[in-house]
Every structure is written in C-alpha cells, then in structure tokens.
Amino acid sequence: MPRYEVFDHTADLGILFEGRDLADLFESAAFAVFDLMTELPAVEERRTHRFVVTGGDREDLLVNFLRELLYLFNGRGFLVRRCAVRIGDAGAPETRSRPAPVAAGRGAVEAVSAGSAPVPPQWRLEAEAAGEPFAPDRHRMKTEIKAVTYHGLEIRETPAGWRGRIVCDV
Template structure:
C-alpha cells in the first residue's frame, strides 16, 4: 500500500495504490490527510465508522473521500489510519485519528470536496489504483 499527491492547476490530486481495492481506497484516504497535514503527526486513537454505496467504483471513491471530508469538518478531526472493506459496491470502513491540534498539526488547508476530475479506479496487474482531484 502506498500513496501520493499529484499536482493540479488550482488544487491537488490524491492517489492510492493497494493489493486490494480496499487498500487502494485506504491509501487514497491517507493522501487526503497529507493534503492537510503530515499523516505521521496524526495519532490514530479514536475511530469513526463510515459506510457508503455507489453505482460504480469511481463514484464509490468520491463518496468515500467526501464522507471523510464531512467527518473531518463536523468532528474537527484528522485521520491517519483506515481499515476499508469493499464488496458489491458497498464500502464499510473504520477511520482512526484524533481531534485537530492546530499547533501540532499545522493544518495547511481544509478540503471542500472530492471532484470527478482525474477520477480513476483501475487495476494494473496485481495492483489497484484509486485517484481523483480534491478542491482545496
């Protein structure tokens, strides 16, 4: 499982790779946190349950990231560890993190939403890729 962010004109893209779809989605979620802060600075001491369902895997990725954006915004939390299971276009997950500590986390920017821009969920050999651009 690995993740990265990528450049977009005004915003930033998040990209996750994994041996399973769930791992790729978890990695993309870590990249989402990296847009805001260094994920290593976020202690995974509280968990939040998230579930969503969508007509296809690409929309499911957008829904998953938007669910995290919503939980971050309404709980004032950041997340750094994710356990994701996906079956039949249904996602069940636990996101682990802690309340935002501005001094320690130095959050750079809040994320407004996950977009359909550069949206892709695909399999390349043994590896899944999940990515999209998020609006900051």
C-alpha cells in the same frame, strides 16, 4: 505504507494512488488525503469512527467514501490517522439490497443511503477511521482539502494491483 503521489492540476490538487487490492487502494486514498492535509505522525489514534457508504460504481464509491472522511474533518474537526476498509462484493445480492445506515443530515443521507433510491447502489463499503480531534496547538495544517470531485476520476486494475486518480478542491 500505502503509496500515492500528487499530480499537477492548475486550480487544484490531483492525487494518484495505488493498492494491492481494491480495499487497499481506498486505504491509500484516505491516507493521501490526510497526509496532504496535516503532519500525520502528530495525529494519535485515540478514537474510531465507523461508517458505511454505497456507490453506483467503484468510482462513485470512492468519492462517497472520501466525502465521508472529509466531513469527519471539515464538519466534525476529526483528523484521521488510519482508515481500514472492507468493500462488499459487487454482485452479491445481500450487499445490493441492504440499506446503508443513516448518517447525520438530510443531504448526507441522500448521498450515502441505498434506501428507496431508483437505482440501487452496486457497491458498499464499511470503514473504520482512527484518529483524534484536531488540536491547533499540536496539529500543523498543510493544505486544506475542501472537497473531492468527479473530474478525471479513475480506478483501474493493473498487473501489480489497483491504481486510482482523483482531483480535489483545495
């Protein structure tokens, strides 16, 4: 089971999470977000959403990834039980120049696509999120995480694997 813990931030919610490798770290973050929002055992894996995000660095990639996951819930009413992640190699030229698929919405496109951006994103991630539509009668909401922020954002490699830190708006 992926590991995380919350830390105190006066107005909001801070999450510390760990992973064996970078992809595992991102999966821990995804688990933490939905585990904090709802009672996950009640969420079934009925459907999957696939998406691709890019980012200027690891931290940016993490924020853009969690943004997409939150949008699945906040915008589409979809609760994620499990999310599998593949992260492209930082230096590989094909992952650098490959444009990301276009997601819904103008603002969102800007946020996630490589396209003709002046600074090409260095990082690319493919995700497969499994879960089901939110049903108020079956899914108890705990804390609504409304957004992820860049404040105090951190990803670092440790002797045991990877550690991350993020502050969410609730």
